[in-house]
Amino acid sequence: MNSGLVMYEEEFRQIAGICDRLTRDANAKVVFLVDKNGQLIASSGQAQNLDTTSLASLTAGNVAAMGGLAKLIGEKEFPNQFHEGERESLHMSIVAGRVVLVVIFDAKSSLGLVRLRVKKAGEELGRVFDVLAKRQAAPGAQSPFAEITDDDIDNLFSE
Amino acid sequence: MSFINYSSREINCKIVYYGPGLCGKTTNLQYVYAKTNPEAKGKMISLATETERTLFFDFLPLSLGEIRGFKTRFHLYTVPGQVFYDASRKLILKGVDGVVFVADSQLERMEANLESVENLRTNLAEQGYDLDRVPYVVQYNKRDLPSAVALEEQRAINPRNVPAFAAVAPTGVGVFDTLKAIAKQVLTELKRGG
Numbered sequence: 001m002n003s004g005l006v007m008y009e010e011e012f013r014q015i016a017g018i019c020d021r022l023t024r025d026a027n028a029k030v031v032f033l034v035d036k037n038g039q040l041i042a043s044s045g046q047a048q049n050l051d052t053t054s055l056a057s058l059t060a061g062n063v064a065a066m067g068g069l070a071k072l073i074g075e076k077e078f079p080n081q082f083h084e085g086e087r088e089s090l091h092m093s094i095v096a097g098r099v100v101l102v103v104i105f106d107a108k109s110s111l112g113l114v115r116l117r118v119k120k121a122g123e124e125l126g127r128v129f130d131v132l133a134k135r136q137a138a139p140g141a142q143s144p145f146a147e148i149t150d151d152d153i154d155n156l157f158s159e
Numbered sequence: 160m161s162f163i164n165y166s167s168r169e170i171n172c173k174i175v176y177y178g179p180g181l182c183g184k185t186t187n188l189q190y191v192y193a194k195t196n197p198e199a200k201g202k203m204i205s206l207a208t209e210t211e212r213t214l215f216f217d218f219l220p221l222s223l224g225e226i227r228g229f230k231t232r233f234h235l236y237t238v239p240g241q242v243f244y245d246a247s248r249k250l251i252l253k254g255v256d257g258v259v260f261v262a263d264s265q266l267e268r269m270e271a272n273l274e275s276v277e278n279l280r281t282n283l284a285e286q287g288y289d290l291d292r293v294p295y296v297v298q299y300n301k302r303d304l305p306s307a308v309a310l311e312e313q314r315a316i317n318p319r320n321v322p323a324f325a326a327v328a329p330t331g332v333g334v335f336d337t338l339k340a341i342a343k344q345v346l347t348e349l350k351r352g353g
Contacts, residue, residue: 004161004256004349012166037254038218038234039162039171053201057218057234061206064250065215145163145170145350148226153346156224156231157339 005035011132012042018124019044026117027109029088034059034100041099059092063100082111095122096129160254161349171232172345173254177279178261179271180240183300186328187261188219188235191338194331195221213239216251223342233342249282257294257345259337262316264299264307272316294344297323298337
């Protein structure tokens, strides 16, 4: 089976830092980073009133559907998407081939500014995910769950 | 594909409910949602048509408790069962950690069940998974209906003889047994370093 994504403390701090900076630099309301499979990795800005779990899952669904459409017309994928609402808009871009950077913004910002800042943040994030991938692939990087026992798993289901 | 976050001490896994149209995939999720404590679940999302047929997917995030200080979260998805939504089904299988096949026990749906299992095998293979190796359980749903065939007659759906559960999803019979069985398999696979 494909191995999953593992996030370590150090890289998580770097990612959170990049998202915070992007929120400020792009005058965004919320920035969040989602695994292509729909898992929320990080969020920044006014995210506390948002259902980020649902947002993450729908983002992944949307990116997957657009990716499917792209292939139908002979494109690899659509790396950037923009959805304009009456008050708020949404920008999504695929980073390092496996995560989606989502920026929600209103009239205090603009698509041009968001695009510009997302490009830079995307490059920085790409470097962090390269490090993560190497760390995960390094020899000796065993499953972090190797030490759990069958009893631990059973206990989870005992009521 | 699981996501283990050391920073937030969380582990996230994806489980997909697969099966032919109207077999009860969405009903499984609805029952789980209705019977789970509010603090253990997120919002259930259903991307459905006006006639409440699943158009893209249903989604239900669920917390199952902690293992060695890690919160375990399961993201439950259903696929649209209708044959012509195959492109959507493929997308939803991306990154899956475990599959529940919901079979419709009615005699007239036996062929649809078999077609759907084959479709699952093909679509998993396209994502690089092997149905014979992925965490997998089968649920024989609609056991209460008069046209339900005997369980032995449904064996063809489950040649690998994975854990199988008789169910009546609207009343919850077998729903949590199925969920527990797949969650356990997924965690065991993770422990093995899958």
